[in-house]
Amino acid sequence: xxxxxxxxxxxxxxxxLDVAAHAGVxxxxxxRVLQGGHNVSPASQEAxxxxxxxxxxxxxxxxxSLVTQRAGSxxxxxxxxxxxxxxxxxxxxxxxxxxxxxxEHDLPLILITAGTEAERRRIAPFLSAHHxxxxxxxxxxxxxxxxxxxxxxxxxxxxCGKPLGERDAxxxxxxxxxxxxxxxxxxxxxxxxxxxxxxxxPRDTPGGLERLDGYREMLAEHGIAHDKRLVAVxxxxxxxxxxxxxxxxxxxxxxxxxxxxxxxxxxxALAAIERAGLRVPDDIAVGGFDDSPVATAARPPxxxxxxxxxxxSEMMVRQLLAxxxxxxxxxxxxxxxxxxxxxx
Amino acid sequence: xxxxxxxxxxxxxxxxLDVAAHAGVxxxxxxRVLQGGHNVSPASQEAxxxxxxxxxxxxxxxxxSLVTQRAGSxxxxxxxxxxxxxxxxxxxxxxxxxxxxxxEHDLPLILITAGTEAERRRIAPFLSAHHxxxxxxxxxxxxxxxxxxxxxxxxxxxxCGKPLGERDAxxxxxxxxxxxxxxxxxxxxxxxxxxxxxxxxPRDTPGGLERLDGYREMLAEHGIAHDKRLVAVxxxxxxxxxxxxxxxxxxxxxxxxxxxxxxxxxxxALAAIERAGLRVPDDIAVGGFDDSPVATAARPPxxxxxxxxxxxSEMMVRQLLAxxxxxxxxxxxxxxxxxxxxxx
DNA sequence: CTGAAAGCGCTTACAG
DNA sequence: CTGAAAGCGCTTACAG
Numbered sequence: 001x002x003x004x005x006x007x008x009x010x011x012x013x014x015x016x017l018d019v020a021a022h023a024g025v026x027x028x029x030x031x032r033v034l035q036g037g038h039n040v041s042p043a044s045q046e047a048x049x050x051x052x053x054x055x056x057x058x059x060x061x062x063x064x065s066l067v068t069q070r071a072g073s074x075x076x077x078x079x080x081x082x083x084x085x086x087x088x089x090x091x092x093x094x095x096x097x098x099x100x101x102x103x104e105h106d107l108p109l110i111l112i113t114a115g116t117e118a119e120r121r122r123i124a125p126f127l128s129a130h131h132x133x134x135x136x137x138x139x140x141x142x143x144x145x146x147x148x149x150x151x152x153x154x155x156x157x158x159x160c161g162k163p164l165g166e167r168d169a170x171x172x173x174x175x176x177x178x179x180x181x182x183x184x185x186x187x188x189x190x191x192x193x194x195x196x197x198x199x200x201x202p203r204d205t206p207g208g209l210e211r212l213d214g215y216r217e218m219l220a221e222h223g224i225a226h227d228k229r230l231v232a233v234x235x236x237x238x239x240x241x242x243x244x245x246x247x248x249x250x251x252x253x254x255x256x257x258x259x260x261x262x263x264x265x266x267x268x269a270l271a272a273i274e275r276a277g278l279r280v281p282d283d284i285a286v287g288g289f290d291d292s293p294v295a296t297a298a299r300p301p302x303x304x305x306x307x308x309x310x311x312x313s314e315m316m317v318r319q320l321l322a323x324x325x326x327x328x329x330x331x332x333x334x335x336x337x338x339x340x341x342x343x344x
Numbered sequence: 345x346x347x348x349x350x351x352x353x354x355x356x357x358x359x360x361l362d363v364a365a366h367a368g369v370x371x372x373x374x375x376r377v378l379q380g381g382h383n384v385s386p387a388s389q390e391a392x393x394x395x396x397x398x399x400x401x402x403x404x405x406x407x408x409s410l411v412t413q414r415a416g417s418x419x420x421x422x423x424x425x426x427x428x429x430x431x432x433x434x435x436x437x438x439x440x441x442x443x444x445x446x447x448e449h450d451l452p453l454i455l456i457t458a459g460t461e462a463e464r465r466r467i468a469p470f471l472s473a474h475h476x477x478x479x480x481x482x483x484x485x486x487x488x489x490x491x492x493x494x495x496x497x498x499x500x501x502x503x504c505g506k507p508l509g510e511r512d513a514x515x516x517x518x519x520x521x522x523x524x525x526x527x528x529x530x531x532x533x534x535x536x537x538x539x540x541x542x543x544x545x546p547r548d549t550p551g552g553l554e555r556l557d558g559y560r561e562m563l564a565e566h567g568i569a570h571d572k573r574l575v576a577v578x579x580x581x582x583x584x585x586x587x588x589x590x591x592x593x594x595x596x597x598x599x600x601x602x603x604x605x606x607x608x609x610x611x612x613a614l615a616a617i618e619r620a621g622l623r624v625p626d627d628i629a630v631g632g633f634d635d636s637p638v639a640t641a642a643r644p645p646x647x648x649x650x651x652x653x654x655x656x657s658e659m660m661v662r663q664l665l666a667x668x669x670x671x672x673x674x675x676x677x678x679x680x681x682x683x684x685x686x687x688x
Numbered sequence: 689c690t691g692a693a694a695g696c697g698c699t700t701a702c703a704g
Numbered sequence: 705c706t707g708a709a710a711g712c713g714c715t716t717a718c719a720g
């Protein structure tokens with residue numbers, strides 16, 4: 001007898017048939033136990049569980065997938081230019097939250113990036129073929145074609161943040177941007193600040209729009225006339241925060257506070273203020289948004305608006321699972337919280 | 345005729361059988377075309393490709409998986425306390441690189457975190473059941489039990505950074521920590537600095553060990569006696585960099601340079617130096633390690649050692665695929681590069 | 689409550 | 705170069 005194939009005898013993992021044999025039942029019964037044990041006698045259940053433990057059986061997902069027509073996994077789809085997002089501390093927080101939430105449902109998270117049109121075309125077949133059961137979509141800019149793709153593929157999805165410019169109902173989970181902005185501006189005004197400027201986010205993102213609206217509203221409610229010179233628009237990057245702050249310092253040298261639509265931009269603003277020889281918060285109070293890790297790392301640490309990332313990711317996962325189970329779309333808005341540190 | 349099941353008629357995606365019918369061949373032939381078209385006549389190939397295009401056919405991965413006994417996916421496994429890693433800019437860079445490299449091979453990346461022993465036990469069955477074909481393992485601390493699990497499961501894996509304390513051969517890809525450290529310290533000394541301190545990483549990580557070794561070596565080569573007071577040990581966090589710097593400033597007030605084993609810690613050191621009323625680089629030159637995004641965001645921007653993350657992630661993926669194809673383990677060491685900015 | 693059987697969509701020797 | 709057929713490991717009506 002030759003010895004050619006001993007390696008191939010690699011302990012093939014046990015199948016449902018092995019379990020059935022050990023438990024003295026049919027494989028149908030084993031499968032029923034796997035599905036939750038309905039319509040199975042306690043005795044059979046126990047026997048099957050014992051066999052599973054003894055053999056170290058774990059279900060073959062491919063086989064299950066083939067018959068249930070479900071992938072048994074979910075995609076985390078980043079449809080933004082990669083550099084921007086991987087650099088954004090909020091993204092990391094969200095990704096972590098979703099991974100954890102999904103793990104609790106035993107659903108593997110497949111990470112997909114599709115920042116360019118070429119990449120989007122590339123993953124389209126993957127999505128259309130339903131190689132995942134649903135998608136957690138991160139895409140903050142207006143008119144992202146990914147949403148159309150997902151609709152066409154008839155694939156459940158839920159967005160992080162309100163997708164701008166969508167006519168039909170879309171599931172999304174977001175923090176209350178407007179209220180958050182209002183709370184920060186109210187805080188600055190009530191601390192005695194008189195000339196409150198703002199660095200807003202891009203106009204084609206919900207955060208860029210709503211946080212600016214909140215700023216304007218609160219100023220109006222305090223009887224303060226709108227002043228264009230007090231508004232600069234960045235792109236959420238640290239560098240843009242710095243540039244915007246320089247611009248504000250020039251166009252309105254008398255400002256004594258600034259509400260910045262993201263912590264990263266606020267950190268950039270801090271640098272510009274320092275370079276101008278001014279002190280925070282003595283000369284200028286700086287309020288951020290997000291309460292991301294940069295808020296605590298900044299010098300001075302940022303007073304900011306906390307986005308409830310853990311709840312956001314949990315709700316995104318919950319909504320997605322509900323949709324996969326056939327529910328319709330829903331919108332979830334979560335409250336924010338003012339976090340006072342040293343910058344304002 | 346009742347109208348009960350129209351929704352269920354949801355255009356079932358075409359199967360290989362549909363393609364075969366349209367192309368006028370058997371499904372065996374379609375499958376062969378899918379596998380690369382060996383032993384198929386040009387005419388059949390063309391017919392099959394045309395049918396695939398026309399029907400928008402895409403292979404059912406579960407079905408393929410079931411017969412090939414391959415998962416067709418790879419895990420990115422983070423076996424570190426999550427907070428630490430998701431906060432580390434290097435991690436994000438690595439994750440992005442691996443996602444991109446894997447996408448080029450049409451392999452989905454499954455993100456798994458297993459920072460605690462409980463989590464490790466939880467994912468063990470997933471891994472043992474070969475629900476992925478291989479693992480990209482991120483785990484920098486000595487004696488991570490995950491490696492044992494992977495070996496037992498007979499699952500190919502490659503580590504990011506040298507795993508400490510492994511007796512048997514393990515595949516890993518790493519930057520040349522020692523040479524990088526030597527280059528930085530050489531640069532500091534040749535810039536005229538006389539009292540060069542260091543903030544090292546934890547002793548149970550390869551970076552903690554080898555970067556400290558490089559520091560010592562270079563000092564010795566310049567005839568400088570070792571001085572314990574010039575060495576502090578952090579944990580790679582920003583806060584620890586700050587604390588270590590304070591300690592150094594106390595134990596050796598005459599230092600004029602410090603080599604810090606990570607940019608994040610270096611950024612913390614910057615804060616401590618500023619608080620002490622000293623200037624960088626005039627009073628103290630600060631050299632970092634990583635060239636992560638914090639290096640450019642720091643004030644002043646950090647002179648640092650660049651880790652070639654793109655190459656690291658590419659090589660990790662390449663090694664992993666080779667192992668999945670049956671190759672043995674290998675070690676890959678990549679050179680670093682000195683990046684001079686303003687801090688030194 | 690249970691077993692026998694069909695079938696999910698592919699790949700791969702096997703014969704020709 | 706090609707087709708017919710077995711088989712991957714599971715789930716789920718169907719009958720009893």
